[in-house]
Amino acid sequence: MANARTTADLKEAVAAHVSSHGEPAIELARAALSHPETGYKEIKTAAATAAAIRSLGLEVREDIAVTGMTAILRGGSPGPNIAILAELDALPVPGHPNADPDTTAAHACAHHCQLGNMLAAAIGLRAPGVLESLSGSVTLMVVPAEEYVEIEWRNEQRMAGRIEFLGGKPEFVRLGELDDVDICMMTHITTEQPHDGFGVGGTNTGLVAKFIKYRGVKAHAGGAPHLGINALNAAHLAIAGIHAQRETYKDDDTVRIHPIITRGGSVVNAVPDDVRMETFVRGASIDAIKSANEKVDRALRAGALAVGATVDVTTLPGYLPLAPDTRLTALHRANAEALVGVDRVHEFGRRGGSTDMGDLTQIMPGIHPYVGGAVGRSNHAEDMIVDDYNLAVLDAGKAMAMTVVDLLTGDASEAKRVIAEHRPAMTKEQYLTLQRSFLSERSYTE
Numbered sequence: 001m002a003n004a005r006t007t008a009d010l011k012e013a014v015a016a017h018v019s020s021h022g023e024p025a026i027e028l029a030r031a032a033l034s035h036p037e038t039g040y041k042e043i044k045t046a047a048a049t050a051a052a053i054r055s056l057g058l059e060v061r062e063d064i065a066v067t068g069m070t071a072i073l074r075g076g077s078p079g080p081n082i083a084i085l086a087e088l089d090a091l092p093v094p095g096h097p098n099a100d101p102d103t104t105a106a107h108a109c110a111h112h113c114q115l116g117n118m119l120a121a122a123i124g125l126r127a128p129g130v131l132e133s134l135s136g137s138v139t140l141m142v143v144p145a146e147e148y149v150e151i152e153w154r155n156e157q158r159m160a161g162r163i164e165f166l167g168g169k170p171e172f173v174r175l176g177e178l179d180d181v182d183i184c185m186m187t188h189i190t191t192e193q194p195h196d197g198f199g200v201g202g203t204n205t206g207l208v209a210k211f212i213k214y215r216g217v218k219a220h221a222g223g224a225p226h227l228g229i230n231a232l233n234a235a236h237l238a239i240a241g242i243h244a245q246r247e248t249y250k251d252d253d254t255v256r257i258h259p260i261i262t263r264g265g266s267v268v269n270a271v272p273d274d275v276r277m278e279t280f281v282r283g284a285s286i287d288a289i290k291s292a293n294e295k296v297d298r299a300l301r302a303g304a305l306a307v308g309a310t311v312d313v314t315t316l317p318g319y320l321p322l323a324p325d326t327r328l329t330a331l332h333r334a335n336a337e338a339l340v341g342v343d344r345v346h347e348f349g350r351r352g353g354s355t356d357m358g359d360l361t362q363i364m365p366g367i368h369p370y371v372g373g374a375v376g377r378s379n380h381a382e383d384m385i386v387d388d389y390n391l392a393v394l395d396a397g398k399a400m401a402m403t404v405v406d407l408l409t410g411d412a413s414e415a416k417r418v419i420a421e422h423r424p425a426m427t428k429e430q431y432l433t434l435q436r437s438f439l440s441e442r443s444y445t446e
């Protein structure tokens with residue numbers, strides 16, 4: 001080793017460098033906030049992110065999974081490769097103060113601050129003398145399309161062969177971008193408590209997504225409804241059927257099913273013949289998702305059966321449950337506590353949301369901690385606003401960079417221990433096979 005600085009010295013240098021040189025990270029977050037874009041359409045956000053990474057003197061590989069990119073920081077000697085991820089996308093949230101007036105896209109999940117905290121981590125690791133003391137590398141991995149929205153449009157992109165998976169990280173896995181990654185981490189922003197600290201550990205549900213189309217028969221709504229088949233009534237009965245199944249789900253399975261109707265007919269004076277729905281079927285385990293998905297399909301068919309309509313059901317691979325690595329969680333937690341104090345780091349429990357970071361934690365050691373600094377009812381609400389960029393961007397970046405130092409200092413013994421003790425739930429090949437097994441396109445008419 002060229003340098004005898006201790007891990008503690010290096011972490012102090014990293015944190016100090018983010019404090020003194022971290023302004024570009026906040027600027028990147030604010031720039032992304034000003035031009036929110038939904039998944040696989042993050043053109044301006046990607047350009048701003050690539051420029052910000054390049055300004056650190058790093059090479060950027062762009063256009064991965066449409067808008068994604070990677071850049072590598074190399075340590076003084078070879079060793080494990082740690083990915084620090086950030087998500088590019090916003091989601092449609094009409095009424096959000098920073099929403100794009102044309103698309104309604106808004107950063108109501110604060111992914112703009114992930115771009116910032118990833119960049120802050122990179123800035124910290126470039127503090128004088130730090131990278132030279134590390135054995136291994138860090139890949140900045142900027143991914144598109146975490147919010148699983150605009151399902152109909154993304155499914156068209158899939159059928160046109162532009163993507164296979166509707167989420168960005170499954171695409172990155174498919175494209176081999178994770179093949180040489182050993183450990184992964186990212187930090188998500190939340191409105192949950194503690195507002196002035198971090199939430200660590202915890203799990204998320206996984207999901208499959210469904211695009212549903214009821215086909216009926218048009219006829220005059222007042223004059224000749226007996227000649228029509230009402231696709232909206234079919235959808236209504238299907239939703240009632242889904243609700244009637246709720247008592248059959250076990251609490252521990254955290255099943256969440258929340259359909260929306262994206263098209264409810266064409267005109268009010270004709271019997272609705274084209275009604276479209278989207279839904280997620282979420283659950284805490286793959287078995288829970290599969291079982292709930294079968295019940296939902298039964299309810300969807302029942303709606304069509306009752307009124308004599310046809311239903312086309314497309315089921316799409318979604319995300320797998322989050323399973324954070326406990327040793328990594330402990331390392332990150334200690335760094336978060338050093339930055340904000342023990343009282344301001346909470347242990348999170350079982351959560352109902354989903355993320356494709358879950359997919360990565362099924363195939364390698366990874367963490368997906370949360371940081372506060374945001375206010376509002378919850379993420380995805382029109383009042384979700386980041387009000388503490390120092391915490392959400394700079395402190396979150398510091399905690400990740402300090403964790404990298406823990407992992408890669410010396411001969412990277414800590415990273416090697418994490419990798420050796422981690423038992424991935426599946427291999428990349430098993431993961432892709434499982435995800436592909438969820439895809440189905442079925443039509444039902446009695």
Ligand SMILES: [Zn+2]
Nearest residue numbers: 109147379380
């Ligand atoms: Zn979100």
Ligand SMILES: [Zn+2]
Nearest residue numbers: 109111146188
């Ligand atoms: Zn999010």
